[in-house]
Amino acid sequence: MPELPEVETVRTALEPVLHGQQISTVRLTRQDLRWPLPRNLSAALTGQICGLPWRRGKYILLPLLPSGKTLLIHLGMSGAIRLYPRQPAHFGKHDHFSVELADGQWFVFSDPRRFGHLDLLESGKEDAHPLLSGMGVEPLSNHFSPAYLDRVLAARKQPIKTALLDQRLIAGLGNIYVSEALFRAGISPRRQAGNIVGKRTERLVPAIRATLTEAISAGGTSLRDHVQPGGEIGYFVQNLKVYGREGAGCSVCDKPIKMLRQGGRSGYYCPNCQR
Ligand SMILES: [Zn+2]
Numbered sequence: 001m002p003e004l005p006e007v008e009t010v011r012t013a014l015e016p017v018l019h020g021q022q023i024s025t026v027r028l029t030r031q032d033l034r035w036p037l038p039r040n041l042s043a044a045l046t047g048q049i050c051g052l053p054w055r056r057g058k059y060i061l062l063p064l065l066p067s068g069k070t071l072l073i074h075l076g077m078s079g080a081i082r083l084y085p086r087q088p089a090h091f092g093k094h095d096h097f098s099v100e101l102a103d104g105q106w107f108v109f110s111d112p113r114r115f116g117h118l119d120l121l122e123s124g125k126e127d128a129h130p131l132l133s134g135m136g137v138e139p140l141s142n143h144f145s146p147a148y149l150d151r152v153l154a155a156r157k158q159p160i161k162t163a164l165l166d167q168r169l170i171a172g173l174g175n176i177y178v179s180e181a182l183f184r185a186g187i188s189p190r191r192q193a194g195n196i197v198g199k200r201t202e203r204l205v206p207a208i209r210a211t212l213t214e215a216i217s218a219g220g221t222s223l224r225d226h227v228q229p230g231g232e233i234g235y236f237v238q239n240l241k242v243y244g245r246e247g248a249g250c251s252v253c254d255k256p257i258k259m260l261r262q263g264g265r266s267g268y269y270c271p272n273c274q275r
Contacts, residue, residue, distance in 0.1 A: 002075045002234055004058060004139070004172030005212055009219030010081055010234040011055045017083055017105055018050040018062065025100035033096065033114045034076060044069060044120055045099065056126060057135050057171035063123050070123045072131070076115030080232040082108045088230065108230075136169040139208050144170065146201040153193045153201070160196050161189035162263050164208075173208070176243045177215065179267045181208040183242045188274040189260060189267050214239070242268040 002010070026042040038044065044067065051063030060073040075081070084106040091098065097109040097118060109116070121129045136152075137143040152169045153160070164170060164178045173181075182189050185207035187200055196204065215238055222236030241251050246259040250270040260267050 001077050001174055002058060002079075003174035003177050004055075005177065005215035005219055006234040006236075007058045007060060007075065007172070008055055008216050009223060009236065010075070011053050011060050012220065013083070013223050013233045014053050014060070014062075014081070014107070017107065018101070019052050020049065021105075022049050022102040023047065023099050024102050027091070027095075027098040027100075029091075029096045033111055033116045033118065034074075035117055037118050038120045041118065041120065045071065050101075055172075056132055056138070057167060058174075059132065061126060068123050069120045070126065072117070072119040072121060072129065073109070074117040074131070075234070076111060076113070076117065078113040079109060079111040079116035081234065082110070082230045082232060084108065084230055134168050135171045136167060137171065139170050139173065139212060144205065144209075146205050149201040149205055150197040154197055156193035158193055159189060159262055160187060160191050160193045161267050163193035165263075165265075170208075175265050175267060176238075176240065177208075177211050179243045179269065180241060181211040183269060183274060184211055186274055188271070189262065189269050191275075242270060244268065 023045050026045045028042050031037055045064070048064040048067055051065060053060055053062045055061065058074065062071040062073065064071060086104050087100065087106055088108065092110055094110040094112040095108050096111055099107045101107070126132050137148060153163055156163055161178055161182060164173055165175065179189070181204065185203040187196060187204060218238055219234065219236050242257050245257045245268060247256050249255070250257055250273060253270065253272045255270060255272040257268055258271055260269060
């Protein structure tokens with residue numbers, strides 16, 4: 001599932017393609033993905049000029065002029081975006097939403113499992129959208145600090161890993177980067193969230209930032225290597241230290257990495273390095 005760095009990589013790739021371009025054709029094959037799509041989606045997009053795409057959590061937001069609407073794109077579990085220099089020779093059966101731009105390029109959103117979503121909202125009122133309202137701070141913004149984490153984690157009895165996955169506290173973190181950030185900070189995913197305030201949040205905040213920044217940078221590298229038209233944007237080889245490495249030697253102490261199920265999700269950690 002794409003997390004913040006993958007979504008940011010997609011956003012970065014879309015920016016030069018979409019910004020300032022008029023949408024000339026919309027190809028929509030269904031009226032629903034995870035949820036019903038706006039009834040007038042094709043008509044609302046056709047003829048609009050794309051502004052600068054931006055990101056909130058795991059959502060991409062594309063402002064449209066002159067309508068003053070914003071297109072919300074959520075990749076969900078399996079959604080992928082591909083770009084083509086001209087109309088693709090054929091569309092795949094999961095290519096549910098495609099857009100032709102005035103310069104002839106095509107943007108194709110495919111979603112085999114249909115956990116993705118598209119919606120239209122009023123630009124400037126993003127925070128009122130049901131998927132975006134109540135979303136926590138952006139972890140790469142200045143609002144994310146040890147003081148913020150101390151405040152929101154205080155008195156929380158759940159494990160720290162579960163708290164970090166809560167999108168109402170921090171936007172955009174998922175299973176992979178939470179495992180990686182906790183390893184980097186030397187904090188056990190089992191530790192009670194309310195008990196990490198103080199010194200540990202001072203380690204955890206920079207660990208989360210560095211983990212995300214490195215992954216975004218890896219995404220940028222993959223974009224430069226991304227020469228094949230129609231290649232998926234946003235999935236790239238990551239240098240993961242613990243995630244998915246059960247039984248492998250820890251890169252620091254060489255003891256085996258352990259898998260841990262918490263809240264129905266698998267996490268990975270080094271019991272020796274993370275306390
Ligand atoms: Zn270790």
